[in-house]
Amino acid sequence: MSSPSDCCSPPVEKRIKIIRECASPDGPPSPTLHIPPSPCLKTLGFGTGVKILLHERVRQDGSSLSPWALKKVNRRHASGLIAKRLEEEASILKDIKHPHIIGYRGFKTDSEGCRILALEKGERSLSEVLEERLESEKPGPLEPEFILRVMKSVISALHYLHTDVKRLHGDIKAANVILVGGKREVKLCDFGVSIKLDATGERILPGCVYTGTEAWNPIEVIGEETDITPKADIFAFGCLLYEMLSLRPPHVDKLVVNEDDDVDDSIDDEEYIESLGSRPELPQDSDVLGDEYEFVLSVFYACTEEDQEKRPSSKKILQLIEDHEKSLG
Numbered sequence: 001m002s003s004p005s006d007c008c009s010p011p012v013e014k015r016i017k018i019i020r021e022c023a024s025p026d027g028p029p030s031p032t033l034h035i036p037p038s039p040c041l042k043t044l045g046f047g048t049g050v051k052i053l054l055h056e057r058v059r060q061d062g063s064s065l066s067p068w069a070l071k072k073v074n075r076r077h078a079s080g081l082i083a084k085r086l087e088e089e090a091s092i093l094k095d096i097k098h099p100h101i102i103g104y105r106g107f108k109t110d111s112e113g114c115r116i117l118a119l120e121k122g123e124r125s126l127s128e129v130l131e132e133r134l135e136s137e138k139p140g141p142l143e144p145e146f147i148l149r150v151m152k153s154v155i156s157a158l159h160y161l162h163t164d165v166k167r168l169h170g171d172i173k174a175a176n177v178i179l180v181g182g183k184r185e186v187k188l189c190d191f192g193v194s195i196k197l198d199a200t201g202e203r204i205l206p207g208c209v210y211t212g213t214e215a216w217n218p219i220e221v222i223g224e225e226t227d228i229t230p231k232a233d234i235f236a237f238g239c240l241l242y243e244m245l246s247l248r249p250p251h252v253d254k255l256v257v258n259e260d261d262d263v264d265d266s267i268d269d270e271e272y273i274e275s276l277g278s279r280p281e282l283p284q285d286s287d288v289l290g291d292e293y294e295f296v297l298s299v300f301y302a303c304t305e306e307d308q309e310k311r312p313s314s315k316k317i318l319q320l321i322e323d324h325e326k327s328l329g
């Protein structure tokens with residue numbers, strides 16, 4: 001009688017194939033993207049309907065190549081919306097070349113019909129940096145020099161997208177900002193809900209929908225208006241600055257936990273819902289922020305104006321940052 005482990009193991013032929021592919025991850029030269037099967041790869045994390053895997057590449061002589069991060073659609077989503085979004089993300093990234101946008105490495109569909117997108121691997125996300133800071137002995141806003149570097153990198157990527165590519169990122173937030181080489185390089189990632197702009201670059205194409213993440217979305221998205229412009233990305237960019245100043249997502253302070261509930265703790269989200277699309281309130285202790293945060297705060301307030309006409313463009317913000325850097329000497 002076979003043991004439980006035998007029942008869970010793949011057939012001998014398949015196991016031999018896996019071992020061979022793991023032993024030589026680069027394999028012979030091939031016109032198609034070669035990726036070892038999932039059992040050979042370390043899991044880095046999970047996203048909506050996808051698993052993030054690490055592909056540690058090695059040459060045939062044993063020397064190391066730069067690692068890749070693989071976004072693989074789960075089998076239950078292999079033919080659904082998640083798979084379609086990953087295909088769209090691959091088609092966008094393969095034509096993009098920018099120092100502050102995560103690098104495209106390849107795309108394929110495996111033998112089980114699951115899509116796999118290979119990307120440049122980052123060390124960690126900005127949201128992980130924020131969580132680490134929040135749990136430290138002295139939590140507080142990130143250093144202004146680091147915030148300025150993130151600001152310039154992300155807005156440079158947005159300016160390129162809005163003007164050269166004619167596209168909105170559509171989901172700016174700390175979780176979609178990746179740090180590469182320690183904290184030296186800052187790159188924008190996750191283009192799964194990116195939206196094409198019209199030929200003028202002034203608004204999204206008719207029929208397109210801005211998805212984003214609700215706490216980062218501007219009032220025109222919350223109100224389901226049809227005239228969505230690049231200023232929607234700018235509002236989310238302002239909320240990204242808020243994250244680096246407060247170490248928390250926008251409007252999370254408006255969620256109230258009712259501990260007196262007889263059955264279980266429940267969350268009162270009425271105030272949270274009413275706050276969506278508005279400028280998130282900085283913590284009370286933010287009043288003690290020194291003069292070194294004055295520039296960051298001024299950009300935060302400008303970007304989170306509810307009236308999109310009052311928000312600066314990515315070009316204007318980039319110019320403001322460059323002028324500020326010159327003033328610092």
